[in-house]
Amino acid sequence: MNPHLYAVILAGGSGTRFWPLSRSLYPKQLLRIIGEETLIQQTMRRVLRCVSPTRVLISTTPLQADSIRYQLGEWKDELRDNFIVEPEGRNTAPAIALAATELVRRDPEAVMLVLPADHVIKGNRRFQTSVSLSVDLAKQGRLVTFGVPPVRPETGYGYIQPNRRIRLGTRSGLVGYPVARFVEKPDVRTAGRYLKSGNYYWNSGIFVWRAATILSEIERYQPVLARAMHKIGRLGEGMTVSGAFAQWYRRVPSVSIDNGVMERSARAAVIPVDFLWSDVGNWSSLEEVARRNEAGNVVSGNVVDMDSHDSILYADRRLVATIGLSDMVVVDTQDATLVCPKSRAQDVKKIVEVLKKREAPEQLEHRTVFRPWGSYTVLEEGPGYKVKRVTVNPKGRLSLQLHHQRSEHWVVIAGTARVTCGRRRFNLQVGQSTGIPRNTPHRLENPGSDPLHIIEVQDGPYLGEDDIVRLQDDYGRRVEGKKQVRK
């Protein structure tokens, strides 16, 4: 396509409305909500119709970077230098400013396709056509948004009215217009009028512009943000999360690109698109995009149902049995279950707030946690012990580390383990085991080409993940006695 086109995937969202499938540390973009791949994997594949993987930037936060790297492992090498890790989420304008700054550095002519990692789009060809047209408009100096024809009087979205008297460009039946006006979250009557009029579009949050254009518009409408960006640029640290960068970033105003720039700019344009789009904002919105069976149910996983209809029934490996439900949501995960009527799906975030107040682990993360070297699943925790299944990817290895408070026992259940324990190094095959005393430097490594699985039994008075002293790490994580560098 265009040799100056880049994609920026915004993958910093936290999103609690898909709890218990989503967690604070495991947001919607990481979920396999619909289809075989997760939303961020689907988004990646979508943008690869327009750009090569080396031209995709991932904008995210430290808490999610590992999980995203894991899910996008197929493009590990191409994406190596393309993670823009914000020290913390500050809404879309700072994230976009950061990405635009980096892109201008790489290519002064860069055109950015900006899109959230957690939307569902069906009709990838028409998406591609829309991007082509938007690039034409971007080269004219336009800030282009994709406008989605509304299908219901939604009050939670922004609406865009095009100025149809001016056609900025056209491709395969698609037309780009200047924006006549933006309307943020109208009331239900106004939304109904917009829906009827056929002249308003939902703001999809997908944008295309020249990196230089958006930076100059940010300069004009968000001077505080622009100054902070200049300062950060002068730190000359690239995309690493150093102390100074984090300090500056914390002072950046938290503002959305819509509110902060688009609604004010004279350059805004809209392309009414014709692909199916959904931001799958909560469980009940799944129905817009997921396959329903004859009874109108969206069913996933190990569900045994009798006589239910128009319900969303999500299980994983555990068994969920349902009888005679109508318009209900049932979502089951390894450690938590949600049951509510579809009409209450938007209140799931209130449950998550309650859980946060209680510091319930079930809002924070799943029993399975992804790391750059693989993943682990907590099978059970009890007084003085914890049992995990640990998976190490081929050629992956954990940091060289030690624990002050716990000893560990490892039993290999699949693959080959290379173990460092004190001064000894040895291999363990399936069915072999070893013990790691406390205060002993140790490392687990997968020398093979198949995944390594072990069962780890920990015992000790304190078993928190933070009882870890890293002595060496392949993934740029904090190592004892060295400056923290995060890749």
Added chain:
Amino acid sequence: MNPHLYAVILAGGSGTRFWPLSRSLYPKQLLRIIGEETLIQQTMRRVLRCVSPTRVLISTTPLQADSIRYQLGEWKDELRDNFIVEPEGRNTAPAIALAATELVRRDPEAVMLVLPADHVIKGNRRFQTSVSLSVDLAKQGRLVTFGVPPVRPETGYGYIQPNRRIRLGTRSGLVGYPVARFVEKPDVRTAGRYLKSGNYYWNSGIFVWRAATILSEIERYQPVLARAMHKIGRLGEGMTVSGAFAQWYRRVPSVSIDNGVMERSARAAVIPVDFLWSDVGNWSSLEEVARRNEAGNVVSGNVVDMDSHDSILYADRRLVATIGLSDMVVVDTQDATLVCPKSRAQDVKKIVEVLKKREAPEQLEHRTVFRPWGSYTVLEEGPGYKVKRVTVNPKGRLSLQLHHQRSEHWVVIAGTARVTCGRRRFNLQVGQSTGIPRNTPHRLENPGSDPLHIIEVQDGPYLGEDDIVRLQDDYGRRVEGKKQVRK
């Protein structure tokens, strides 16, 4: 109380209507449905108001005997010789005949209080008074049933009409009458009429009679059963489940005591009782007996609710979040979850039938399985491996055993383990571990006075519980090369 009174607790039921809390191998009587104790524990405590523990017989089947012994461990010594283990469940008449035969052998004057293990009764004093009166009637040669005043036009129960013209006895306001007639499961109009009339009582399934009386009535009305009992009696094997006993028992007619004897006998009597009784036949019937909160919900376990009312919300340690439910049943266990409207609670058994056809493990037993020496919980199973937490009671020990197909690794997480592995014997403390190669005789033992907990990791091509060769066992379980003797 009466020096000849004995209690017989019928604990052979299978009961699938409380799935997923109940399982085929873990029926309702073993559940902590209401209160701190399980139903059979509550039943045991109830009869101990009337008899000493050495006078309580437990009638059950081989599949449940271990779990019941475990739950009634408080009276382990007193109950040692009081388990009547039917080779298989054959309805109530054979179980009662077996118990009566044994009681007559022990005490020709024996009076039996027969009661199911899985009913809920509130008002233990009035229960005790009812038993006192029933013993008076039993000594007159009566077959006494406890009649419960109906509170709804239930069509699933049998009804009893007393002959109020004859008073057989009276105590503290209670009166015993001859039975005028039994009506089995009337239609809803008839049930409504009975309810209104005030002259019909639910058949509670609780009976009192002299053992000799019920045997002679069985002789009269169930001659085939009586003959089989004589044959079994002549085997002279007491209560052990030998091959010949099992063979005879299999030929015994499967008939209920109500249908087979009570409805035919001229000796039937009824005492209208005034304690609260429920057979808690399914999840929705819990409301009759369990405490409801202000919103009318019956809540148990780790539930976070918002705005639900009149619902039954049962969790265990896993988190269950509910929003805006009305008249729903949500039951969550370690490996399975049920969601249905209260009005469909009786269809839970259909779900269990579906699961049985699929041979789903979730209908058969829980992840936690009780054994005479303690219990184990399956934490995870996967291809080629299984992880268990094993608990051994103080001074308990597993059989000396070996496995052909799997090796095992044990890590002690609490207590002290005495391990036999081949010719070696040694102790392991918390944090120590050992490996058991396949085909190696081994034994796990708790020499201490606190429970022993270990994590066991198994690996091998086949990990079924039946890959076990027992070489010695403390609990009378089948041992290789010896005749099977079940205690």
